[in-house]
Amino acid sequence: MTEDTTHRIPRHTTRIVLAERPHGTPTAATFRTEEAELPAPADGELLVGHRYISLDPYMRGRMSAGKSYAAPTPVGDVLPAETVSEVLESRHPDFAPGQLVVAYGGWQSAAVVPGAHARAVAANGLPASTALGVLGMPGFTAYAGLAEIGRVREGETLVVAAAAGPVGATVGQLARAAGARAVGIAGGPRKCAYLVEDLGFDAAIDHRSEDFGERLAAA
The missing domain is CATH 3.90.180.10 (Medium-chain alcohol dehydrogenases, catalytic domain)
Structure with a gap:
């Protein structure tokens, strides 16, 4: 009905x-x-x-x-x-x-x-809004880029630009689930803390930092 x-x-x-x-x-x-x-x-x-x-x-x-x-x-x-x-x-x-x-x-x-x-x-029990996010265009973009194009493997290190955005955040979490290291790049300490503390990235680099190159190489 x-x-x-x-x-x-x-x-x-x-x-x-x-x-x-x-x-x-x-x-x-x-x-x-x-x-x-x-x-x-x-x-x-x-x-x-x-x-x-x-x-x-x-x-x-x-x-x-x-x-x-x-x-x-x-x-x-x-x-x-x-x-x-x-x-x-x-x-x-x-x-x-x-x-x-x-x-x-x-x-x-x-x-x-x-x-x-x-x-x-x-009808999967999740909020309908996820159809615009992780189960929508950003999530599909992340999955296709990582699984079909990047083909990251266990033990590899993946660097994700714009990692605090919906696509980058999903890429990093998928990489971690696949057994890879995820290094995120974002702007500002709050976004970098979010990547590591909330999303489980192994490291996060602030692209605004003066020693960005050195930090990225170390990570």
């Missing part, structure tokens, strides 16, 4: 759009909050309400007009983001109202998305 969501199907969304291209650090003027009407989903589409919205480093690059691996976000468009969303209305045979999915819904409260680009959130 699926949940009846008819009584709460939204017809408008609150969204955050790119108001102007930032120069340096984005400011409040970079963004604009607005209300917009939602179209009815067509065949193959889903109307979803967002539970969680991702905030990832790649988004800063998409705010700029410079050449990159992904197209820049046009000024006036919704900021792109993966979301954990509840299906409120479905025109796709693989999804039903009440189901949680990962979609590319953007920085807004609700959206109409292609069902072909959505995936169901696994």
